[in-house]
Amino acid sequence: MKLRMILPALLAGAALYSAFAILKAPSRELKVLMDSSNPPSVYDPVSLGYTRDYFFSENLFSPLTGYSSGNELVSELAEKFEWAGGEAVFTMRPGLKTAGGRSIDAFDAEQSLKRAFVLGGTSYSFLGRMLCGRGSLKSLQDPCPGLEVRDGGRRLVMKFDGPKPFLFHLLTNIAYAVVPRGSVDPATLKITDYRNTSGPYYLDADLGLGDMVLKGNPAHYRYSKKMPRQVRIVSLKKYNTNEESLATLSSGTADYLTIGLVLKPEDKADFAAAHPGYSVHFTRPVRMIYIVFTDRGLKRLSREERFYIASKLRALYPSRRRMNESPYQLFAMEGALSKAQLEDIRARLTGGPDMVIKKRVEARRLYSYFWLDLDEIKKWLPGIAYADTAPLKDRKNPPKPDFFLLGSDIGYQDDIGLVLYYLGLEFFDLSPEGKEKWLAAYVACPGKKERMAMLRELHYKTLAGARAIPIGLMPYASIAREPWEFNYPAAIAGDHLWRLRRK
Amino acid sequence: MDPEIKRSVRQLFVKFLLFQAVIFVAAVALSLVFTGYFKARLGRQLAAASRDSLLAGDARHVITTMPSSMSRDFTGMVWRPAGQEKGFSVPAGAENSSGMFYTYSRMGVCFDEDRKVPAGELFFYYPRWTPVSWGVLSWLVIALLSLPVALRERRRLIRDYTLLLDLRIKESYSALAAQVAHDIRSPLAALDSALADFSSVPEDRRELARGALGRIGEIARDLLENYRVPGAPAPAAKAVAAHDLKALVAPVIAEKRAQYSSRAGLAIEFSGEDGVRARVHPAELRRMVSNLVNNAVEALDGPGRVSVSLSRGGSVVTLKISDDGKGIPPEILSKLGQKGATHGKAGGTGLGLYHARSCAESWGGSLNITSRPGAGTEVAIELPEAVPQAAPKNAVLIDDDALVRINWKTAARVHGVELLVFSAPADFLAAAGGVPKDTPVYIDSNLGNGIRGEEIAVQLKELGFTDICLETGHAPEKFSAINWLKVAGKEPPWA
Numbered sequence: 001m002k003l004r005m006i007l008p009a010l011l012a013g014a015a016l017y018s019a020f021a022i023l024k025a026p027s028r029e030l031k032v033l034m035d036s037s038n039p040p041s042v043y044d045p046v047s048l049g050y051t052r053d054y055f056f057s058e059n060l061f062s063p064l065t066g067y068s069s070g071n072e073l074v075s076e077l078a079e080k081f082e083w084a085g086g087e088a089v090f091t092m093r094p095g096l097k098t099a100g101g102r103s104i105d106a107f108d109a110e111q112s113l114k115r116a117f118v119l120g121g122t123s124y125s126f127l128g129r130m131l132c133g134r135g136s137l138k139s140l141q142d143p144c145p146g147l148e149v150r151d152g153g154r155r156l157v158m159k160f161d162g163p164k165p166f167l168f169h170l171l172t173n174i175a176y177a178v179v180p181r182g183s184v185d186p187a188t189l190k191i192t193d194y195r196n197t198s199g200p201y202y203l204d205a206d207l208g209l210g211d212m213v214l215k216g217n218p219a220h221y222r223y224s225k226k227m228p229r230q231v232r233i234v235s236l237k238k239y240n241t242n243e244e245s246l247a248t249l250s251s252g253t254a255d256y257l258t259i260g261l262v263l264k265p266e267d268k269a270d271f272a273a274a275h276p277g278y279s280v281h282f283t284r285p286v287r288m289i290y291i292v293f294t295d296r297g298l299k300r301l302s303r304e305e306r307f308y309i310a311s312k313l314r315a316l317y318p319s320r321r322r323m324n325e326s327p328y329q330l331f332a333m334e335g336a337l338s339k340a341q342l343e344d345i346r347a348r349l350t351g352g353p354d355m356v357i358k359k360r361v362e363a364r365r366l367y368s369y370f371w372l373d374l375d376e377i378k379k380w381l382p383g384i385a386y387a388d389t390a391p392l393k394d395r396k397n398p399p400k401p402d403f404f405l406l407g408s409d410i411g412y413q414d415d416i417g418l419v420l421y422y423l424g425l426e427f428f429d430l431s432p433e434g435k436e437k438w439l440a441a442y443v444a445c446p447g448k449k450e451r452m453a454m455l456r457e458l459h460y461k462t463l464a465g466a467r468a469i470p471i472g473l474m475p476y477a478s479i480a481r482e483p484w485e486f487n488y489p490a491a492i493a494g495d496h497l498w499r500l501r502r503k
Numbered sequence: 504m505d506p507e508i509k510r511s512v513r514q515l516f517v518k519f520l521l522f523q524a525v526i527f528v529a530a531v532a533l534s535l536v537f538t539g540y541f542k543a544r545l546g547r548q549l550a551a552a553s554r555d556s557l558l559a560g561d562a563r564h565v566i567t568t569m570p571s572s573m574s575r576d577f578t579g580m581v582w583r584p585a586g587q588e589k590g591f592s593v594p595a596g597a598e599n600s601s602g603m604f605y606t607y608s609r610m611g612v613c614f615d616e617d618r619k620v621p622a623g624e625l626f627f628y629y630p631r632w633t634p635v636s637w638g639v640l641s642w643l644v645i646a647l648l649s650l651p652v653a654l655r656e657r658r659r660l661i662r663d664y665t666l667l668l669d670l671r672i673k674e675s676y677s678a679l680a681a682q683v684a685h686d687i688r689s690p691l692a693a694l695d696s697a698l699a700d701f702s703s704v705p706e707d708r709r710e711l712a713r714g715a716l717g718r719i720g721e722i723a724r725d726l727l728e729n730y731r732v733p734g735a736p737a738p739a740a741k742a743v744a745a746h747d748l749k750a751l752v753a754p755v756i757a758e759k760r761a762q763y764s765s766r767a768g769l770a771i772e773f774s775g776e777d778g779v780r781a782r783v784h785p786a787e788l789r790r791m792v793s794n795l796v797n798n799a800v801e802a803l804d805g806p807g808r809v810s811v812s813l814s815r816g817g818s819v820v821t822l823k824i825s826d827d828g829k830g831i832p833p834e835i836l837s838k839l840g841q842k843g844a845t846h847g848k849a850g851g852t853g854l855g856l857y858h859a860r861s862c863a864e865s866w867g868g869s870l871n872i873t874s875r876p877g878a879g880t881e882v883a884i885e886l887p888e889a890v891p892q893a894a895p896k897n898a899v900l901i902d903d904d905a906l907v908r909i910n911w912k913t914a915a916r917v918h919g920v921e922l923l924v925f926s927a928p929a930d931f932l933a934a935a936g937g938v939p940k941d942t943p944v945y946i947d948s949n950l951g952n953g954i955r956g957e958e959i960a961v962q963l964k965e966l967g968f969t970d971i972c973l974e975t976g977h978a979p980e981k982f983s984a985i986n987w988l989k990v991a992g993k994e995p996p997w998a
Contacts, residue, residue: 073554073559074614074615074616075614075615075616079614080614080622081558081614082584083560163562164560165561165563167559167560168559168560169555448561448563448564449567
């Protein structure tokens, strides 16, 4: 048979096969449901609060150092990070470019740090003072002698009086991400360009009302053909129940729910079990729910009453959460209590007599965590008041609370990062001056062992004084529609979309 | 030791040494490889555990925790950052460990997740020769364990070789015995037949000669039996048949008289009734009588009398051998007849009495010894009496051996049997029509030219013959598949 006779048939077959392969091929786009209708301009690594802030910053910006999926300290924008005496030398990756083609170098890293020192709060001021002196920076033009760019932008040097082992760990925090110089308004220091970012993704289109399109930056070292190359952010326009959020997966509205949506991990697990074709990633139990008594609460409620409130809430919390653990300490690893201290706290939380607290007690975010248990709570705390559900007009000047509930990530952080995070909250039983003093002494400790001893004592003081008490501990969970599968670290909470892999 | 055995043992020793050498090399090599592998694994774990501290610049943490982490697995650790001269070591000076005595596991540490940008290298030192000593120790254990095996193999080799030699010797004896036995039987049969015609020779002399010939024949059979080729089938069971005992015992007595004729004052008397019959094996009976007479003669210190009598009473036949010698003490008497028990004979084995008792019991009888010290001993053998059977008037023999045919013809003439003799089965088959079907037919089991006697027997059975017997030297079991077929020896049945 002559070739020209079978050639049309072969071509037709190849065309059909190609069409079939294209139709069958999974989409490179990932639709992510976001619990916010904010415009992109509100997202900034120096201003982090909610999980959505972390989500946006972690995908659009990269820090100098980071953690691998195996929880190891690894390079990010800095190809190398080394100590040369008291100098921390960061060698930037060669050929780093934004999606718009702008080079990213040590000058960008230097400006990002100075910008953070200018805009940031307590956590930044600590590092700022070490690098730039005691006077706080007011503008990017102010000198910072501890920061120096060398070799034409190839290296950033941070100068200290000696090696600071916490530094490279501290800089893994997305709060220290590099924001390219050209993307920042020099006057206001606000980020104005989300296209030229330092992260694996950039903002390709702002569709309004929180809807956006992110695209992968092929010049980025994290870019991979197997990761979602386009991310469509679908914002929630109204408050959703967990069931409604999960239903967006079934309806095809979303392919992925972040750790911040449907915080109850059991709901995601149950959904995936009932609906084949989804995979769920659970972190280790690193989401701590705790009760923090304010200065007002410390004055108005006795220590026994505070322990009693905490113990009752601890007893209620696991009833609807099968993945919950009930720890007796806030930090189980670095800064963990001694055995005797732990026994003391356990005894205080389990051995008290029953009581009815008839005082009026203002609570914040109680409704968010215990809306199904309010009648039960009122039996032993009839004077409970919570402004969470009050009409918006009445929430302009809410009364100061006696306590509030908080859920946050206590995952893998070096001790300095952990301490800075919690010092930023009204958490430890320290005055503002006390915080400064304690932190200075803490950082001055050359050995980690001594630092851990200091942290343990502060930890115990906070718990024994019933300032902050853990209520529950559970994992974070993300859920994705197949063919996407997770390659996320287990100890670190986050939605690092570039770590997703198409099967 | 036989040189061939020595050579084999030497070869076994060389093989053992080679095996030990291979095991030694393998044990040392495996110890080195496995130690290297496990040290590398352990080193990787330690490197992973200390990596973050090293990269973060927390040398103090590594230095304080590493000694306990290394435990006894490593003697030291050295950190060499990439591109920098100076790192540090735990303990200080570990990098100066002598290469002669220490080696190391080397672990690369990288800055990035893809492990492309090296940050430095970790060296975990451990003693170079410790794994070798472990290998040598392992080999020693194996060598010690294998030594008994080697010794056992050596013993087995010597034993097998000795057995092989014995087998070869026995085979050569068997071949010789078979040859002698085969060659001697036919002339003996001829001599036996010829003796019948030696009328000029006195009858007692002829009997003596016949008895001697019979004994030579028995010796030939014993040669065949005792030196048969290992693994060869056992000979036919010794045929037990009804015999006139006087005819069997008288020649032995004559032989004994001749044997001891030079002994002064010794009288060997024999008295026996005619027609006393019992089912015995003739050769065994003759041997038994010969042994017992010998015993009686040896019990006499000087002149004396040995009496052999044969009598019957009721249905029992009694053969007595008595002497008037010194007698046997009662404590010895009870043990006699057991294997190895003897009395009064220098170098006696006790086999004679044991043989006599075994034979008597195997023929359905018994052996009793009575003795009085100083008065003499009497051995009494009681056997069931056999009712005499009349010899058939006619018989047929088919045998390709001419000597056998002559022997049978002679015996037939003596016993008044009209014997038809054929050398080939075809000859008989041609004449079979005129032979009554109840005539006993004796067929040689091996008729030459591949013709088997049992096949001819089957043909004759089909022709209607009812009394067919194979005459053979093989065991009857060989022909047990043909259940109606009788099996007898090569001797004429009327002897």
